[in-house]
Amino acid sequence: MRILTILAVVLCSTSVFSQQQQETPPPNFIRSITFQGDAKVSGNPIIRIEESLLLEFDDIIGDEADYYYTIEHFNFDWTPSQLNKSEYLDGFDEVRITDFENSYNTLQAYTHYKLSFPNKDTKGFKVSGNYLLKVFNTAKEIIFSRKFMVYQPIAQVAVTIKRSRDLSFINKKQVVNFTVNSPELLLKNPATTVKTLILKNNNLKTAISQVPPQYTIGNELIFKYDKETSFWAGNEYLQFDSKDVRAPTINISRIELLDLYHHYLFTDTSRDTEPYRYNPDINGQFIVRTLQGENSAIESEYIWTHFTLQNFDPLNGGQLHLYGAFNNFEINDTTLMTYNTHTGLYENAMLLKQGFYNYSYVLVKKDGTLNEGFISGNFDKTENKYQVLIYYRDLGARYDQIIGFGEASSINITN
Template sequence: MGAQVIQEIVPPNYIRTVTFGGNELRSGIPVVRLGEPLHLEFDDIIGDEADYYYTIEHYNYDWTPSQLVKAEYLQGFDNIRLFNYENSYNTLQLYSHYSLRIPNEDTRGLKVSGNYMLNIFNANRELVFSRKFIVYESLAQVEVEVKRARDVKLIHSRQVVNFRVDSPDFILKNPDETVSAVILQNYNSKTGIYNIKPQYTVGNELIYRYDELTSFWAGNEYLDFDSKDLRAATASIGRIEVRDLYHHFLNRDRIRAFDPYTYNPDINGGFVVRTLQGQNPDIESEYVWTHFALETYEPLEGGELHIYGGFNNFELDESTHLEYNSRTGRYETARLFKQGFYNYKYVLLRKDGILDEGFISGNFVNTENIYTVLIYYRNLGARYDRIIGTGSATSVNISN
């Protein structure tokens, strides 16, 4: 019986606005170089200054537990309480804002590259939530390019990632057995392509020129809203009400799948917390009930509609689920967001469990996406998978 593949634990409703990354905080899975710092921040909207603890675990390429003991991959100690937290100031919604930086005086750093999980526990040692992150070494050069699909039926809707790996100073022995590649679109680990083997080997250079195997649906640019000013309507926020908290009603959205592609700059599903009502957005940003409305005129058959984005690490749950309102002819929902700039889109979760990102938004080959390639290597007899290189490219300059 094989080892169990680990999955991230989704935060409960009272844990909000989780940001996690390296020197640059971005949505999705963090990809950091060995030796670079990691930052985690989140809010507890119960606001009772609860105690939280963290641990770090190392995993194999396939997210099964690695054979390494903690002393082999961690300098210092984990299972330490988060000491850095502040309470919200001058907000209707009380919350406590927690932050963690690694390295710190207890956890001095990581020793090896590979897949990792950061776990957050409460005072009762119950796992509250967990987040994956990736640590790589720069031992190989990875050149990435984005191309159109060779299949004429998909040439306008899919993007293909080709890449090559060059390691002049690091010999890759038996690459068909020891090397595996992963491709991520917009740092979303849930839609990544895994276990890609070299197509050709030329000397010490590995060539990956697949078509169908390394292709992604192109999607469409994300929609967005900006709630940095609580009291001002904008191009996306049509109406504001004040009840127990502020309520922002977004202007209705439409199905875009059949419209011509229109370039609209986005941040690939990400978000940025910010406010005009205070100096420190971490503790002075308000929480706002944000109301979404997608006009369809009649209910859709065959699945559930959700709002989707990095605001909750691309998870689908009750807070993202839209219900059809027969009176308005729209799918509607309301979700609590911390003030800021947010990307989002509407997606269909089909009855068979498959996520269709393009059902509402469409798939257009000119859509700007960022692709990240990770190269895993385990030499024969080694006890863990290293990540020896990474490369990235955007589809802005997509070619045939």
């Protein structure tokens, strides 16, 4: 009996430690998180091993709280790797974030924090792969975490975007084809040692993974799937610009000043049945900026931004949510569009920092899956950016390294 008990504990411990790591979303008092590499794209950065990272966020309690950070290494499937910290990190972590400033001349007080890598404590990364940055408080409670990927350009990745070969989706889907050329590293048994990750607009939550190569020509791996690497094309993101807190600009209909500024956006409507219109966007991203100060990080106001949506299509038990990089493409209670029986509109108000924002509306179906085109529609002409990461674990290796990265835009989509 004692042996069985010990065995059960060991099995439970193994199950816990092998679980896939999920990101921890921030609490309501942590706002405007930007996490980016040299490419200046926020969300889940993809950087070369020698490039830098920058994390910024606000605490709207504004009491100069102490925050610390740790960095952990993971396998391709986001289970913990077998590496010790000294094997993947040059320097050390569990260090307090010391670069912070209080807001200046704003109605909403907040403390702005900034953390950059490399720094005097964390000097860099020794190996490529998946990483997780955790921010926690003095009580060792995790406040939020963000995933990022570090790669070494050992293999060359060429990416092209095609229309679907299925005539039912030729005007609605975009297909990612790519090749991997590795002249300096022999990829042994690529069907099992090579793994792939395909992202649309740097959104890790809708990524396609573990697509094996179709065939090999010398040192080149060919991935020319149709269905397996296809994405719904979506539509250009909606946008607004609140850089001028006192005057309506892009998509802002009126402004009120109560305890804070309130910006009311023009009512959005379904675009699913409308013809496609090209409207340049920043692929769901946001940029903090203000005309009322010189330092946007600490002089930008926080504004209650009011969204309204007119929709007549039945939801069939689903829910409509706001969607974008402003909260790392998370779906939660703060993004829910609530139906107002008096106005006949779906409404939401979010506290957002001044800036230029991309956003869209998505349907969360009854089974929990997303339908990104329910309101916006899907059009093959939509400009999206796709990223492809190539992972490799040689026989007997202890971790998954990222040996290649490629990206392409659908602006030049072909049949």
